[in-house]
Amino acid sequence: MDITDLSASALSVAIHERRISCREVMQAYLERTQWVNPRFNAIVNLQNPADLLQQADDRDVMLARGESMGWMHGMPQAIKDLSNTAGVRTTLGSPLMRDFVPATDSLMVRRMKAAGCIVIGKTNVPEFGLGSHTFNTVFGPTRNAFDPALSAGGSSGGAAVALAQRLLPVADGSDFMGSLRNPAAWNNVFGLRPSQGRVPMLPAQDVWISQLGTEGPMARNVQDLAQLLAIQAGFDPQAPLSIADDGQRFLGSLHMEATNVARARIGWLGDLGGHLPMEAGILEVCEQALQRLAGLGCRVEPAALGMEPSRIWEGWLVWRKLLVASRIAPFLLKADNRRHIKPEALWEHDQAQGVTGAQFMSASTTRTAFYLRMLALFEGYDYLALPVAQVWPFDVDARWPQQINGVPMDTYHRWMEVVIYATFAGLPCISVPAGFNADGLPMGLQLIGRPQADFALLQLAHAYEQVAQDVLQRAPIQQAR
Template structure:
């Protein structure tokens, strides 16, 4: 049998349930991966003790021996992103004042993954408050890219993506507000999906309406695992009134196409750099166009698509929404004695900007967001998918906080270089980051966003599976450190 940590999650689940490998053997194999890679890459934090995780694995084996399985994740190690609560473990969001903030209960996502049999072994590292697509903080340090440890892993699901790419986890959960699933997936040759708003209930939260603009979702090395994990995470939750269920997801993983035949006639609109609005590092657009060329060769109709909105006006709409939702989270921590002096300047900027917002400004931004959705739905009458790069730059040095310029153009905020990710978020639409090639040196992966209309998550996964069949040569590549 293939090495345990090289098995994808679906194959690992089959091996466990066929008793070809025990849950204890699985846990031991993954612990060896953690010992090998985590000291340098710093993807996993607050790991539980050897005694505790092996005890849980032994319990999972005893359950199987008695004919009892919790589900497809039975006995499979998982580390929950450190923005989501896992009972008994700290939820720090990478923030020093929250270092001992032990969760009294699970998030909806963690509870559902545990119910499917996952053994939670710890957390995955994040930027402070999940802000910015570079995973570093003063509490745990910096997560390094699995493909090149001199550069950023992205974020805010950077720890999850690095752990997944280095085979320290078989699948991983993440969350996405401004590309936090999509950007690090792009930089790790992985699939990361931001589901339609509400498909994966987000919480429990103190505020259950507006906070759902951010969403949790799955990360995987292939689309089948992505679909299976999304089915586990998704579904209506009474405590999240905007949540909903998609029955098609329950069996979708076993019904995904094996080849690209379903792509014939698919209409793909290419936004590219939005007519020059988005600053792009050299080679990024070209890498994505390689993926588009493969779609076209498979029979898809790929054509440039003019944006249906004013990009600069929409950016300012985004700033209002982001500050309105981010500032209160930071304010809650700043109420702790001495906390302000421990927070990074980007968090303080978000907080201070948010204090100046008025309801009239937010109402105007809400109307602008609604108008954008209407315009986008009009475009989806002529295309099935909209494509654009999942990142605007290649991974940058780990010592750099964020890119201050792209191709000679100055970034006016710490997150302007991630602007390409705001459109699916504002529309509440499903979006998958799919691998689309490498930089000219072959060191760094790049990904492309595929956006479908809201609530077309199952169909988007089918199309992504068809695309996966076209890029086997890219997916066969692994981080060099795995083969050393």
């Protein structure tokens, strides 16, 4: 078996048992990246191979002394290009940031480095991480692992493709409007949006209001996902709303007793009673995934949201435009910068300029009502389920879907409305591979857990994984040597 075929957990064991050296691991991943990445453009700003091999040698010397930094000791890791990496360019996919080299790491990167990873470069993102389609004018588009003519999703598109094509053992990402979930679904891997506050994002302009975005893990299996979450998670005093628990709980056994699986109640929200337009086949593929869980004994039932989706969407728009505008505003202090910023980002910023404090408080009231409604749903269900996306992967040269089944999309992100519910309520949500359409394109199923029930959600996903091997073992397109 090739080194890059190993799961991250198996790789960690092999490194620590010194059956594989860190140098051999680095060589294997660099060779595969050199061979595969030009077609897919998942990893950008790859660092000097000689320097990376030297870092791998240093990790081997540590092991020879009986020292280990942790689970990721010697693992190559490319960081999503929205997160600061000391000494390594962080562009945000923007030409305005093309040459920016941070002096310090973000909190998540510090934690992953402390666990032993070696940063080999970055994974590609949309400009400023906006839009579930990974393309920018700095590095170009990232292409889908199952069809390079199509979108990889986003904003963690580079991370998802790097995972699917085995350019990385695990990957980090972030999620505001499905950015860990959508690319995971479109590349047949797992993506977890943790509970609000589980993985604090630092540095941050604001630590009190800006809570809709979160960083989190992506992996090819649930065990690896949990292991990476254990490293990323934990309280930090600079993030006062972060969850006090450390990540150790995610190192426990993911095995769920059969009786507990059989007691699990799953509410299938589907297309919200016809509110969400869906391309043909998506609901059916997700229902087939739910049948796998039903085969384990889970009780799967149709569920109704119980709150007008249009009200939730309008409240969401206010929150989103204000939070996104605060990120774009510093770049617009210089008027000439407007011509270097993509129109979707400018739209977000400009839309926010007329929002009043009263309107924001009204949107916050809507968010509170929605959260309470979700709690009421969890009185009858242990988990809620939705498709991850409303469309299949689309042409890589398109900016975003203009319509779904003849229904026009009135914003550049309306086609991803299906992902806002977990985000708006701050709930943990995992994208699990659901299946494929007739064209061989993958889709994912969202499973949403109760507040801060990330571990229970991982356990359910692990149970699902055992009966979904036919989906998980389906290989992406192979690059000829």
